[in-house]
Amino acid sequence: MQLASKRIHKGRVIDLDVDTVRFPDGSTGQLEMIRHPGAAAVLPFASDPHGADPTILFIKQYRYAVNGPLIEIPAGRLNPGEDPKDCARRELLEEVGVKAGRIERLTTIWTTPGFTDEKIHLFWASDLTTGKHAREPDEFIEVMPKPLSEALTLVRDGGISDAKTALSILFVAGFTLGH
């Protein structure tokens, strides 16, 4: 339970608070908490997802935190009041340049609940049609189509190491498509 909250930094992407907290046993302590508005991510199928070895549109993106590129699915922060599915559609258009005829929810994950309240709503999309890119100035993105079989191999061998991306691939393979 929150007893007090002190805003240390109000940032562009995240805010940092140091909160005074009462724990379940009645004791109190201080916790650093990164406040994040939440995000949506979408795994886009460029071919029939129920066909043999469907093609997924990944993005290869420079990540300063990683000091290099990561293979990811399109994703981005929720705007204030934005429905996560609308956010997923918007990011898919902005980052990959396609509109989704169909978009379905996978699940919602807490990225790293030890120090942030960020959750990501995961979706898959299909029936894609070409739209108009609108990347943000600090996004450096290359679209990278890969068959699901190759994506699974990359997850297994560590070539795909972004958590939301690896999880979405395994989720669609295991549950949505039942491979």
Place this chain on the structure above:
Amino acid sequence: MQLASKRIHKGRVIDLDVDTVRFPDGSTGQLEMIRHPGAAAVLPFASDPHGADPTILFIKQYRYAVNGPLIEIPAGRLNPGEDPKDCARRELLEEVGVKAGRIERLTTIWTTPGFTDEKIHLFWASDLTTGKHAREPDEFIEVMPKPLSEALTLVRDGGISDAKTALSILFVAGFTLGH
């Protein structure tokens, strides 16, 4: 490329820097970056992992960020210079009270590379023997054994929503055990 870095907050778990960065196109900008030492997490099998529907020892843990409990696998921050596998063994003993006769690497994930350099090294463990708990004062943990089949259902239906935990379950089911 980093041009400058300003430490905004030096915390107990994480530090916050605001860095001035040169992007791949030569432009510059500022990025908030949560510095984290990295972590290890381990999915512990209480029965033969290659047997029928093996039992996994989860923990149910109060998470302030979530304002409630999460079902997770044991995990924790790396100590300075600590080998991730040693960290996984240590957290398994501290949080679940068991020693691992066998521990194997799954993969390494970036939890949320948009704003933190945190990566988590994932392992699975088996051949467990009873050890001595040593929980930290702000950890409120209940050990919760579940068969793999139930864990998979919980991932599918959202009852397991911690990213490292959901990913580790799908990873062992899909790759390690080949279910």
